Amino acid sequence: MSGEPSASRRERLTRERVLRAALAVADAEGLAALSMRRVAVELGVETMALYRYTESKDDLLDGLVETLFLEVEERLSDARRAIGAEQPEGAAVGLPELRDALHGIARELYRVAVEHPNVISLCASRPLTVPLARRPPAVLRVHERLLALFRAAGLDDDAALRIYRAFISWVLGYVVVDLRAVVDDPDEPDPAFRLGLHRLPARDFPTLRAYGPALAERGGEEQLIAGLDALLTALGPDTAA
Template sequence: MAERKKDDDKDGQPSARTGRRAADHGRYGRLSRDRVLSTALELVDREGLSALSMRRLGAELGVEAMALYRYAPSKEALLDGLVEALYLELHRLLDEEGFTSPVAPDGAAPAPEWRSELHRITQATYQVALAHPQVVPLLATRMLAVPLARRPPAVLGEHESVLRLLLASGLDERAAAAAYRAVSAWVLGYVFADLQAMVDNPDEPEAAFRLGLHRMPVQDFPALRAITPALADRGGPEGLAAGLDAILDRWTPGGQGGAGGS
């Protein structure tokens, strides 16, 4: 009885303390940052970024929207949390025993460890991005909005890993920074190119009409019309690996035009 009095107001109603505690329990148990972010990721995967709001996420978790502000104090923080969730998934994938790049680095001789690991990281990034295409735009917009030092540790960890591998190749700090920009731009751009919207009418069995080629006048866009069917096919892991090899050959010591070249 004494315990009941402790949590009740004088009029017998639950106290604010009890209310706060109750608000912290969702439909499936106590809330946590991991549960909030994983549920947000599932919602965006299913319905897109436009469906994400504090009220909708609260409904998914079975709590009032206000209960979420302890874990994500704003919509922007929630978006940053989605980026963090992708990078956490990337780290989990890389930590899996036996995960290797589906495409071997170019060249007849065995690739050095730093090069093989860069291929492994980029291929894992590609795999995670394809699993969560609705979240991929945030990899650009949130990186443009959030200063480097304020990014989540999972994001910084990926940056750190890539830079250490480039330094291990023999590059100095300035050259490693330039190579890092090139690698980052290639991977992000490749993911965007592979995930770009191409199908105009998914119910149309004829490829030309499915892609909406009739909407592009042939006299104005002959090359685009001719190549669009090929653009509609994803480049896949092979294209990603080929581009990475070209960048590493350009920038790293021993590669054509690299830091060790003329």
């Protein structure tokens, strides 16, 4: 071996490369393992070389949120092109089309979350730590897409904001809860011990113990959509399925 770095490691650093490397580390090892030094090792560079592209660990975490939302936007754009559904800006949207569009956004958010379960909790927490105007454009585009859809569907401002808040809260909340860690010992073959139910006193938590095996299963996309439709129905007849 020549000892020279591989072609991929000789590739010029960019912010995108740094964030993709950070995402790979978090996916494989969890957020606890993520650090500037660990990302530098992943890229085969000195740690100080990263600070040109991400100034701190907090900036790195915000960058992961940006990367995930970019994935969501790319998937939504690809899906619309695949069915020839690109519409002129400001074109009217019927209520059935609005519902279908909301389903599509929810599903793509969920699918990205399933691919990056170690990171998705950041999407519910990190944006809340910075003012709206300082959030990454990739994060803002999803919100812009939603509000533009509501306007195109002819909803008044009160209805648009009501549904917007309900949609964001339900989808992000569902995703975080559905992908939470439940298994206590993945290597344990016995289901009860695998879930750690023996750690829950039967006298204090009988119902939680009974539901434990079911809680370990993901609800999946269909329960996500069922809950979303229930919300739309409850928010008013104009948005019902």
